[in-house]
Amino acid sequence: MRRKYKPLRFRxxxxxxxxxxxxxxxGCAGTxxxxxxxxxxxxxxxxxxFKDNSLSVIDTAAKRVLSTLPIxxxxxxxxxxxxxxxxxxxxxxxxxxSVIDTAxxxxxxxxEVGKNPHGLAVTPDGSxxxxxxxxxxxxxxxxxxxxxxxxxxxxxxxxxxxxxxxxRVAYVxxxxxxxxxxxxxxxxxxxVTTSIALEKTPRGLEVTPDGRYLYLTQAGxxxxxxxxxxxxxxxxxxxxxxxxxxxxxxxxxxxxLTVVQGPSVLTxxxxxxxxxxxxxxxxxxxxxxxxxxxxxTAYTTNEESxxxxxxDLTTGAVTTVAVGNAPRKIAVQPGxxxxxxxxxxxxxxxxxxxxxxxxxxxxxxxxWFNRDGAPHSVQFQHGPASDTLMPGRSYALxxxxxxTYEYVCSLHPYMTGSIVVTADS
Numbered sequence: 001m002r003r004k005y006k007p008l009r010f011r012x013x014x015x016x017x018x019x020x021x022x023x024x025x026x027g028c029a030g031t032x033x034x035x036x037x038x039x040x041x042x043x044x045x046x047x048x049x050f051k052d053n054s055l056s057v058i059d060t061a062a063k064r065v066l067s068t069l070p071i072x073x074x075x076x077x078x079x080x081x082x083x084x085x086x087x088x089x090x091x092x093x094x095x096x097x098s099v100i101d102t103a104x105x106x107x108x109x110x111x112e113v114g115k116n117p118h119g120l121a122v123t124p125d126g127s128x129x130x131x132x133x134x135x136x137x138x139x140x141x142x143x144x145x146x147x148x149x150x151x152x153x154x155x156x157x158x159x160x161x162x163x164x165x166x167x168r169v170a171y172v173x174x175x176x177x178x179x180x181x182x183x184x185x186x187x188x189x190x191x192v193t194t195s196i197a198l199e200k201t202p203r204g205l206e207v208t209p210d211g212r213y214l215y216l217t218q219a220g221x222x223x224x225x226x227x228x229x230x231x232x233x234x235x236x237x238x239x240x241x242x243x244x245x246x247x248x249x250x251x252x253x254x255x256x257l258t259v260v261q262g263p264s265v266l267t268x269x270x271x272x273x274x275x276x277x278x279x280x281x282x283x284x285x286x287x288x289x290x291x292x293x294x295x296x297t298a299y300t301t302n303e304e305s306x307x308x309x310x311x312d313l314t315t316g317a318v319t320t321v322a323v324g325n326a327p328r329k330i331a332v333q334p335g336x337x338x339x340x341x342x343x344x345x346x347x348x349x350x351x352x353x354x355x356x357x358x359x360x361x362x363x364x365x366x367x368w369f370n371r372d373g374a375p376h377s378v379q380f381q382h383g384p385a386s387d388t389l390m391p392g393r394s395y396a397l398x399x400x401x402x403x404t405y406e407y408v409c410s411l412h413p414y415m416t417g418s419i420v421v422t423a424d425s
Contacts, residue, residue, distance in 0.1 A: 042059055042060055042061035042062070043060050043084070043292070043293070043332055043333035043334065043335050044057055044058060044059060044060060044066065044102065044105075044332075044333050045057075045058040045060055045290065045299055045308070045330055045331070045332045045333070046058075046078060046080065046087050046089075046100070046102075046330065046331050046332075047078075047301055047308060047323050047324070047327045047329070047330045048071075048075030048076070048078045048089055048327065048328050048329045048330075049068075049075065049323060049324025049325055049326060049327050049328075050074060050075055050076070050303070050325070050326040050327070050328045051324075051325040051326040052324035052325040052326070053070060053071060053072065053073045053074065053075065053091075053093075054068050054069065054070050054071060054075075054324050055068065055069050055071050055075060055087075055089060055100065056068050056308075056323040056324055056327070057069070057105050058299075058308065058321060058323075060292070060297070060299075060310070060332065063310055063319050063321055064321065065321060065322070065323060066105070067105055068323075068324060069100070069105065069106070069107060070107075071089055071091060071098045071107060072091035072093065072094035072096050072098060072110065073091055073092075073093030073094055074091050074092040074093030074094065075089050075090070075091055075328070075329070076089075076090050076091065076092040076117065076118050076119070076328065076329065077089070077090040077097075077117065077118055077119040077120035077131070077132070077160075077161075077329060078090075078120065078329035078330065078331050079120045079121060079122045079129065079331055080102070080122075080331045080332070080333055080334075081122055081126040081144065082122070082124060082125070082126045082334065083126060083334075084102060084333040084334045085101070085102055085103065086099055086100065086101065086102065086144070087099070087100040087102060087331070088100075088120055088122070088129050088142075089120075089329075090113070090117035090118065090119070090120050090131055090132075091117065092116045092117060092118055092134065093116075094110075095112055095113065095114055095115045095116070095117070096110040096111060096112055096113065096117070097110070097111045097113050097117060097120070097129070097131055097142065098110050098111075099111065099147060102333065109147055111142060111147050111148070111149070112149075113131045113133055113140045113142065113149055114131075114133035114135065114136040114138065114140060115133070115134075115135040115136060116133065116134040116135035116136075117131050117132065117133050117134065117140075118132040118133075118134045118158065118159050118160065119131075119132045119158070119159055119160035119161045119173075120132070120161065121161035121162060121163040121170055122144075122163065123163060123167045123187065124163070124165060124166075124167040125167060126144055127143070127144055127145070128141050128142065128143065128144065128150075128187065129141075129142040129144055130142075130161050130163070130170055130185075130187075132155075132158035132159055132160065132161050132172060133152075133158065134157055134158060134159065134175075137154060137155065137156050137157060137158070137176075138152045138153060138154050138155060138158070139152060139153050139155050139158050139161065139170075139172055139185065140152045141153075141187075141190060151190045152190070153185055153190050153191060153192060154192075155172050155174050155183045155185075155192065156174050156175075156176035156179065156181075157174055157175040157176045157177075158172045158173070158174055158175075158183075159172075159173045159174070159175045159202060159203070160172075160173050160202070160203070160204055160205055160246075161173075161205075162205040162206050162207050162214060163207065164207050164211050164229065165207065165209060165210070165211045166211055166345065166369075167187070168186065168187050168188060169184060169185065169186065169187065169229075170184075170185045170187055171183070171184060171185070171205055171207065171214055172185060173202030173203070173205055173216070174195075174202070175201050175202065179197075180197070180198040180199065180200060180201050180202060180218075181195045181196055181197050181198055181202075182195070182196040182198060182202060182205070182214075182216065182227070183195050183196075184196070184232070194232055196227070196232050198218060199218075200218035200219055200220050200221050201218060201219040201220070202216060202217075202218055203216075203217040203218060203219055203245055203246065204216070204217045204245050204246025204247065204288070205217070205246075206246070206247055206248045206249065207229065208249055208253055208271065209249055209251060209252070209253040210253055211229060212228070212229060212230070213226045213227060213228060213229060213235070213236075214226070214227045214229055215227075215247040215249075215256065216247075217244045217245055217246060217247060217258075221244075222239060222240065222241060222242050222243070222244065222262075223237045223238055223239045223240060223244065224237070224238045224240055224244050224247045224256075224258055225237050225238075226238075226274065230392040230393070231392070236274045238256075238258075238269055238274045238276065240258050240260050240267045240269075240276065241260040241262055241263050241265070241267070241279075242260065242261070242262025242263065243260065243261040243262045244258050244259065244260045244261070244267070245258075245259050245260075245261055245286070245287055245288070246258070246259055246287075246288050246289060248289055248290070248291060249271055249291070250291055250295035250313070251291065251293060251294075251295050252295055253271055254270070254271055254272070254295075255268055255269070255270065255271055255277070255295070255313070256268070256269045256270075256271045256274075257269075257289050257291065257298055257313075258289070259282070259286035259287065259288065259289045259300050260279075260286070261285045261286060261287070263279070264281060264282060264283065264284050264285060264286060264302070265279040265280060265281055265282060265286075266279070266280045266282050266286065266289060266298060266300055266309070266311055267279050267280075268280065268313065278316065280311055280316050280318065281318070282300045282302060282309035282311065282318060283300065283302025283304075283305035283307045283308075283309050283320065284302055284303075284304040284305035285302060285303045285304040285305070286300040286301065286302050286303070286309070287300075287301045287302070287303045287327070287328045287329075288300065288301045288328060288329050288330050289301075289330075290330045290331055290332045291332070292332055292335065293332075293334045293335035294335060295313070296312070296313055296314065297310060297311065297312060297313060298310075298311040298313055299311070299330055299332060300330075301323075301327040301328055301329065301330045302327065303326050303327060303328060304326075306322060306323060306324065306325055306326065306327065307320050307321060307322045307323060307327070308320070308321045308323055308327060308330065344358060344360045344364050344365070344366045344367075345366060345367040345368070345369060346358055346366065346367070346368045346369070346417065347368075347369055347371055348368060348369065348370045348371060348372050348376050348389070348409075348415075349371045349372050350372065351372065351374070351412060351415060352415060353368075353409075353415060353416070353417035355417075356416070356417050356418070357417065357418045357419075357420060358417070358418075358419050358420070359420045359421075359422065360399065360419060360420070360421055360422075361421070361422060362399070362400070362401075362402060362421060362422065362423050363398065363399070363400055364398070364399055364421070365396055365397065365398040365399075366396065366397055366398075366399065366419060367394050367395065367396040368386070368389070368394060368395045368396075369394045370389040370390065370391055370392065370393055370394065371391070371392075372391060373391055374391070375388050375389060375390050375391070375411060376388075376389050376409045376411055376412065376415070377389060377409050377410045377411055378395050378397075378407055378409070379407055379408050379409065379410040380405060380406070380407045381406060381407070383405075384397060385410065388411070399419060399421045401421070402421045402422055402423045403420075403421055404418055404419070404420050404421075405418060405419045405420075405421070406418045407419070
């Protein structure tokens with residue numbers, strides 16, 4: 001629900017604040033900016049061919065394979081850095097993560113991480129790549145600048161990893177026999193903060209763009225479950241058919257997409273209501289799905305038909321592109337001007353607003369997350385105020401005019417902060 005407020009004046013500048021009034025999960029924005037590069041005119045998709053030990057490069061505009069390059073055995077995890085420049089591929093038949101330069105589509109380095117690496121995730125600022133190293137029972141942290149392992153955290157049989165949009169929390173599916181679980185990892189501390197027991201083996205997992213929910217598939221469960229990231233409780237279950245493998249979302253968070261291996265379909269559901277909207281037939285035994293930056297197109301890897309289905313999400317039209325043998329993971333570069341960024345946010349922790357001053361673009365929606373152990377609030381002078389924010393809750397405002405706007409916690413007035421809104425996009 002939105003409420004409009006009349007223009008106010010802070011430091012002699014007008015302010016129009018629209019209260020989003022949305023309760024979200026915990027989190028805050030990353031702080032390290034990845035070095036910008038010029039993305040290609042047409043984004044490329046990268047596909048790991050598991051049985052061919054190769055990586056196919058697809059021109060998404062022409063819908064054809066541009067090249068195929070050899071990589072170490074068993075390509076398993078695959079991610080692209082937010083600036084679109086580097087592709088990281090883990091090889092579970094080796095002990096390495098390969099780095100591919102998207103400017104040349106050449107393999108530039110193999111990073112030793114430990115035997116049998118599985119899933120990968122990259123922080124929103126591109127500074128770290130997390131690697132689930134299955135046989136060492138650990139998640140390795142790779143510094144993207146030095147391309148070296150700089151730390152690790154112990155997790156039994158880690159499989160896939162999902163990154164929270166705040167860049168501070170990651171979720172890891174643990175496949176330890178008899179002890180299946182979801183590990184919640186504090187990235188800064190490199191420590192497991194919570195372990196959530198599961199009855200079945202975790203498969204694919206992804207966090208919604210707003211960070212509020214994590215969607216998870218499990219072996220032998222014909223549904224996708226949604227877990228509230230604030231409470232770590234399962235709140236919804238979407239029955240989609242036999243053997244769903246991975247669920248992801250359009251960038252605006254409105255639609256969820258799940259590959260379902262039994263009927264070989266891409267299931268599209270309403271992410272607000274968790275109601276299935278349609279099932280689109282794709283290639284045989286789809287393994288993974290990726291979405292374009294504009295949310296218009298989905299890409300599924302089809303492990304048994306050795307191809308990729310390119311799906312128009314508006315019309316349902318499907319184009320098939322043949323790739324290598326047993327394609328599994330796929331990732332698509334951000335489109336021009338669509339570099340992935342975290343939503344602007346402020347963390348409330350240690351009885352302080354962090355950062356104390358946040359600079360945002362015009363029309364940005366800022367979210368305050370209470371990660372403290374005490375209740376707090378957000379109060380603008382002569383302007384909107386949040387309700388009391390209990391630990392784990394949040395508050396959002398949209399700023400539609402430039403200016404500098406100061407606020408306090410009404411419960412603890414010594415806690416102060418400011419939002420600087422610029423007209424630059």
